[in-house]
Amino acid sequence: MTQPQEHRGTAGLRFPCGFGWGTATSAYQVEGGITANDWFAWERTPGSGTVDVAGAACDHYRLFREDIALLAELGLGWYRFSIEWSRIEPLEGAFDAAALDHYAQVLAACHEHGLKAGVAFHHFTNPLWVSADGGWENPHTVERFRMYCDVAAERLGAEIDLAITINEPNMPPLLGYSVGWFPPGIRNDDTWGRVNDNYLAAHEASREVLRRHTDAPVGMTLAMADWQVLPGGEAHLEQMRGRREDIFLASARDDDFIGVNTYTRHRVGAEGFLDVEDGIELTDMGYEYWPDALEATIRRAVELSGRPVIVTESGIAATDDQRRIDFIAATLRSVHRCLSDGIDVRGYHYWSALDNYEWNHGFGPKFGLIAVDRETQQRTVKPSGAFLGRIAAGGVLD
Numbered sequence: 001m002t003q004p005q006e007h008r009g010t011a012g013l014r015f016p017c018g019f020g021w022g023t024a025t026s027a028y029q030v031e032g033g034i035t036a037n038d039w040f041a042w043e044r045t046p047g048s049g050t051v052d053v054a055g056a057a058c059d060h061y062r063l064f065r066e067d068i069a070l071l072a073e074l075g076l077g078w079y080r081f082s083i084e085w086s087r088i089e090p091l092e093g094a095f096d097a098a099a100l101d102h103y104a105q106v107l108a109a110c111h112e113h114g115l116k117a118g119v120a121f122h123h124f125t126n127p128l129w130v131s132a133d134g135g136w137e138n139p140h141t142v143e144r145f146r147m148y149c150d151v152a153a154e155r156l157g158a159e160i161d162l163a164i165t166i167n168e169p170n171m172p173p174l175l176g177y178s179v180g181w182f183p184p185g186i187r188n189d190d191t192w193g194r195v196n197d198n199y200l201a202a203h204e205a206s207r208e209v210l211r212r213h214t215d216a217p218v219g220m221t222l223a224m225a226d227w228q229v230l231p232g233g234e235a236h237l238e239q240m241r242g243r244r245e246d247i248f249l250a251s252a253r254d255d256d257f258i259g260v261n262t263y264t265r266h267r268v269g270a271e272g273f274l275d276v277e278d279g280i281e282l283t284d285m286g287y288e289y290w291p292d293a294l295e296a297t298i299r300r301a302v303e304l305s306g307r308p309v310i311v312t313e314s315g316i317a318a319t320d321d322q323r324r325i326d327f328i329a330a331t332l333r334s335v336h337r338c339l340s341d342g343i344d345v346r347g348y349h350y351w352s353a354l355d356n357y358e359w360n361h362g363f364g365p366k367f368g369l370i371a372v373d374r375e376t377q378q379r380t381v382k383p384s385g386a387f388l389g390r391i392a393a394g395g396v397l398d
């Protein structure tokens with residue numbers, strides 16, 4: 001009976017002044033009209049397992065001003081997006097000034113609306129000319145990526161507030177060369193290892209180039225899970241997590257920050273990777289609802305990289321928006337526990353701003369703070385968007 005009164009007296013969890021509140025997208029998932037990259041080809045490859053084509057996606061290439069205005073109205077302070085390599089360099093060495101101008105306008109729109117801009121130079125997609133010449137199996141891709149970053153950052157670097165070389169350099173190697181769900185659909189663990197090396201080399205080479213063109217912090221965003229080990233699974237854990245995460249965290253020691261992207265936990269036992277646990281709620285992606293994973297990944301990211309952390313992706317695919325509100329609140333409690341222990345966490349970017357194209361899952365999963373009617377391209381802010389915006393504006397989670 002007395003519960004409500006006790007709640008009224010609670011001050012809430014206060015986040016530090018200057019904490020960066022934001023949300024994210026990636027070019028191929030929202031822009032629409034991208035045709036010269038490997039994902040466009042993959043959607044049309046028989047047996048690829050994709051369920052939709054991205055097509056016009058959220059038409060964000062045209063509607064970015066309205067979308068950015070909405071994010072600012074919500075109360076957010078950061079917008080993270082990616083620039084599309086295949087638009088900027090559709091053929092090797094042929095840079096498209098209009099594409100670079102477009103991204104300069106996106107940056108200007110962010111700043112006009114008081115938003116800081118995080119820019120990823122790579123988010124999963126590659127120009128067709130790169131994939132046709134061996135993609136990330138070809139060590140020349142490292143130099144080609146470095147050159148593209150050099151040109152793009154020379155034009156855009158001064159306006160960028162956070163520079164991300166590569167979003168999740170650990171995911172395309174795993175999904176494209178070991179699991180086979182992403183292009184080029186290879187399933188070969190030796191190839192996966194070589195591709196990991198090339199992604200690491202590309203991160204390191206482009207980091208140095210970006211630093212020449214921007215004063216913004218430069219780093220990567222990394223896909224991380226809360227790895228939980230059952231008796232007998234220790235060796236599997238070391239092997240799996242080592243290859244998927246730890247080698248990247250070691251490379252991040254020379255970065256300016258580590259971006260943590262976290263969605264769930266993984267369990268490893270004596271037989272290796274374990275399936276979802278009976279009785280645990282699943283998200284619409286089919287993996288476990290496990291918001292506390294974020295606390296574990298932040299702690300591990302700091303332990304291995306020694307860098308300040310930005311939560312660059314945390315999100316849930318849910319048609320029931322109340323689940324998203326619960327998830328955001330729970331993940332923010334995770335972040336707050338880390339802050340209370342003195343860990344340097346500088347921001348939280350929810351994935352994603354819009355209901356967008358979720359790669360091989362198509363448009364089914366709904367990650368957005370803002371719903372998109374794909375017939376009319378009309379945007380509707382969800383209660384979760386207003387919820388995160390209020391926390392961002394006040395700096396307090398009640």
Ligand code: BGC
Nearest residue numbers: 026167168223261313351358
């Ligand atoms: C990727 C996003 C993706 C999200 C949700 C992240 O690993 O960076 O592109 O949409 O996960 O699955």
